[in-house]
């Protein structure tokens with residue numbers, strides 16, 4: 346392992362010095378210790394560290410979290426070291442995309458493992474960046490040399506650009522000089538179809554008068570300061586610009602990546618928007634930097650380019666193809682055509698061919714297992730087994746022997762040698778469902794498998810090398826589990842190399858119709874029932890329902906309704922009614938509640954609906970449309986406890 350140059354940003358001298366000794370003992374070079382953000386910036390300039398160990402609370406009024414944004418800009422990877430595991434702080438720190446988080450006090454071993462993991466994750470990210478670099482410039486040159494209408498060429502350029510820098514909406518504008526601009530807007534309508542807008546067309550699409558638009562547009566370009574706007578940052582960005590607010594409301598955009606570039610004497614700003622709430626990461630901002638010359642070329646051609654023809658025949662652009670996603674809404678047996686699901690398909694396509702560990706996050710019944718199966722099927726390991734283990738279904742005492750196997754006589758009752766699931770999966774993949782339920786002792790062993798790529802059977806003293814790709818899933822908020830000490834932070838970082846967030850069904854109701862037809866088809870074949878359709882009313886009632894049980898609930902409901910149907914069509918659906926107890930206060934016994942009581946009840950109800958999930962997609966903060974930090978402080982203030990909402 347290459348031992349790199351590390352800068353320690355820590356205000357407690359003793360801690361910093363201990364760190365320095367530990368690092369140097371292991372062969373790292375410590376190039377400085379900074380107690381504050383300004384000092385850190387000075388040392389970064391003079392010493393050019395490869396890595397930074399970053400404390401959160403420092404001397405002066407700037408915190409490590411403030412510095413993190415600048416580190417991302419400078420492309421310097423960092424790991425937090427902090428005594429604070431308060432969930433709000435963890436969340437803010439996580440939003441800065443660190444490569445690791447070490448909780449004080451820690452042992453020397455923990456530090457080394459964390460550095461090792463961080464380097465591994467960093468190398469993985471680099472690999473993706475390099476893998477996806479595909480002669481973008483050549484593709485663009487080919488497109489713009491065609492004898493076609495400019496708008497069509499822009500759409501094709503949008504398509505090839507989207508394959509390396511995904512977006513659902515792209516806004517390119519000249520921000521310097523600020524005289525009349527010829528802005529460019531490209532919308533991704535579905536997987537491989539793009540649409541361009543002129544400013545006037547966009548105004549009429551958004552129902553904005555062109556006078557308002559002009560007023561907005563002159564101060565619309567946000568003073569970005571940083572490239573990535575996810576979650577709370579995106580909500581702030583929307584507030585800064587009426588234009589961004591109107592556009593993101595209309596096109597349901599939830600995150601953005603901003604990049605600026607100079608072309609001759611002019612400065613252009615490109616804003617990539619996505620429907621997914623946490624779409625953009627450092628990989629994308631790095632990518633926008635590396636593709637600068639292609640982006641410049643695209644701007645030059647599309648803003649100043651000539652319209653060569655009006656006779657248009659859209660052609661597939663050669664070699665770079667965006668993820669192969671069927672427009673009909675079936676991606677390797679995963680049914681759905683919503684934008685949120687398309688983002689998931691893209692991520693699957695990107696990660697499947699590799700050995701990277703994948704963490705699938707989503708509520709129960711959203712299809713996590715199906716996603717795991719698809720990743721395996723699309724990987725080079727497809728001909729080898731995919732072994733599934735539900736960590737929640739195993740009794741504590743059996744979990745380790747189930748996963749790692751045991752020798753004969755390893756414990757009372759172990760009458761035979763047992764081959765564990767990891768060994769069974771050798772050469773293939775293992776899917777660990779409900780990973781959040783894995784007991785701490787088994788977590789240590791799993792970490793070892795990830796690091797050393799070897800297992801040891803219980804009661805045996807021989808280790809065995811194995812080659813297994815690990816896919817995990819959980820419906821729990823793993824950061825919360827980490828904050829509360831139930832899940833190891835180092836394991837969390839190791840598993841969370843490539844997270845895929847699966848949206849809940851209520852977030853993508855446009856998928857209900859295709860799913861219903863899929864299940865009608867499935868069960869009419871299976872049960873030889875001639876029920877093949879659904880009435881418009883019945884479908885509308887399904888679309889109005891909230892789906893706490895997601896696709897599994899929908900599937901069961903369709904199967905049941907088919908059995909009850911009289912003719913060839915489902916006309917009635919027996920949807921569960923909402924619990925009336927929640928509304929018990931309405932009626933004769935009505936008692937006026939204070940605003941605080943109302944707020945408390947409402948938050949509890951939403952938290953229950955979200956299975957206790959506070960932040961992220963499908964979390965209570967999103968449903969309530971407030972920042973998760975605000976929700977957390979309300980939860981504290983109103984005395985809402987986790988047990989109340991379980």
Ligand SMILES: Nc1ncnc2c1ncn2[C@@H]1O[C@H](COP(=O)(O)OP(=O)(O)OP(=O)(O)O)[C@@H](O)[C@H]1O
Nearest residue numbers: 678679680681708709710711712713714715896897
């Ligand atoms: N997009 C989809 N298209 C078709 N069927 C789906 C889709 N998503 C889920 N299903 C079906 O819904 C059911 C539940 O899916 P799955 O078991 O993958 O969910 P899960 O998220 O793993 O649930 P849990 O967290 O409870 O284990 C399965 O029968 C699966 O085949």
